[in-house]
Amino acid sequence: MKIATWNVNSIKARLPQVLKWVADANPHILLLQEIKCEAHTFPKEPFEDLGYNIALSGQKTYNGVAILSKEPLEDILIGLPDNGEDMQARYIEAVCGKFRVASVYVPNGMEPGCDKYVYKLKFFHHLKAHLAQRLRLDEAFVVGGDYNVAPYEIDGHDPTVFRQERILCSQKEREALREILYLGYTDALRALHPTQQHLFTWWDYRAGSWQTNRGYRIDHVLLNPHAADLLISTGVDTTPRGEEKASDHAPVWVLFS
DNA sequence: ATGGCTGAGATCCTCAGA
Numbered sequence: 001m002k003i004a005t006w007n008v009n010s011i012k013a014r015l016p017q018v019l020k021w022v023a024d025a026n027p028h029i030l031l032l033q034e035i036k037c038e039a040h041t042f043p044k045e046p047f048e049d050l051g052y053n054i055a056l057s058g059q060k061t062y063n064g065v066a067i068l069s070k071e072p073l074e075d076i077l078i079g080l081p082d083n084g085e086d087m088q089a090r091y092i093e094a095v096c097g098k099f100r101v102a103s104v105y106v107p108n109g110m111e112p113g114c115d116k117y118v119y120k121l122k123f124f125h126h127l128k129a130h131l132a133q134r135l136r137l138d139e140a141f142v143v144g145g146d147y148n149v150a151p152y153e154i155d156g157h158d159p160t161v162f163r164q165e166r167i168l169c170s171q172k173e174r175e176a177l178r179e180i181l182y183l184g185y186t187d188a189l190r191a192l193h194p195t196q197q198h199l200f201t202w203w204d205y206r207a208g209s210w211q212t213n214r215g216y217r218i219d220h221v222l223l224n225p226h227a228a229d230l231l232i233s234t235g236v237d238t239t240p241r242g243e244e245k246a247s248d249h250a251p252v253w254v255l256f257s
Numbered sequence: 258a259t260g261g262c263t264g265a266g267a268t269c270c271t272c273a274g275a
Contacts, residue, residue: 009263009264009274010263010265012264012265013263013265036264036265037265060265060266061264061265061266061272061273062265062272062273062274108274109275110273110274110275116273148274148275167275168275204262204274204275205261205262205263206260206261206262206263207260207261207262208261209261209262218275247263248262248263248275
């Protein structure tokens with residue numbers, strides 16, 4: 001039982017790459033972020049041909065999250081509760097077979113202190129409240145996505161840069177992510193690879209970051225205790241990042257019993 | 258310290274990403 005998450009940076013621009021990876025990796029459930037399209041323009045057919053059911057929350061140009069599942073999708077939730085004024089498509093949740101899953105796209109935040117950074121922290125506040133509620137459910141729950149936060153120094157390529165209070169690694173956003181972990185969620189990759197360096201999921205398009213492996217680990221799969229009990233193995237598939245017309249993120253996969 | 262790269266969508270550039 002494999003669940004994967006991938007920020008594809010436009011599903012339309014990335015369609016051949018995503019289809020190739022999906023046909024190869026064959027995840028039971030695929031969580032997508034930054035699909036960058038509205039629901040009616042999402043290229044559903046090629047995924048349906050591969051046996052997937054699709055639920056998504058989309059908008060023009062920006063953001064957008066989706067859940068693709070071989071099992072039927074039930075109990076679909078779009079957006080975080082009590083976050084009604086927020087129209088950005090950044091959260092979707094559904095039940096697929098015996099797993100409840102969510103695809104989340106946390107705001108980038110641009111730069112510590114700016115309006116978008118405040119919005120990022122506010123989003124984390126709503127996410128934490130919802131995930132705290134969800135701990136009361138008696139079922140496996142997997143929250144995968146682009147959190148736009150590198151939790152620890154080991155999750156960045158350069159400790160000196162990491163300590164400079166930049167976006168992705170500033171104190172407040174790291175605290176916001178840790179608060180969710182402290183509720184009782186497990187960071188799947190770090191749980192099974194506690195000391196592995198260069199375990200990155202995102203490399204900037206600019207300045208040859210991929211070629212020199214200057215990356216960050218900002219895509220995470222968080223597990224409630226039920227899901228953590230079923231965890232077998234997990235990793236980052238860096239292959240698609242090195243191919244033509246790549247997304248700047250690589251897919252993260254998790255295998256469950 | 259800055260810039261560098263990519264996608265979308267509306268113009269021939271701007272915004273946003275991270």
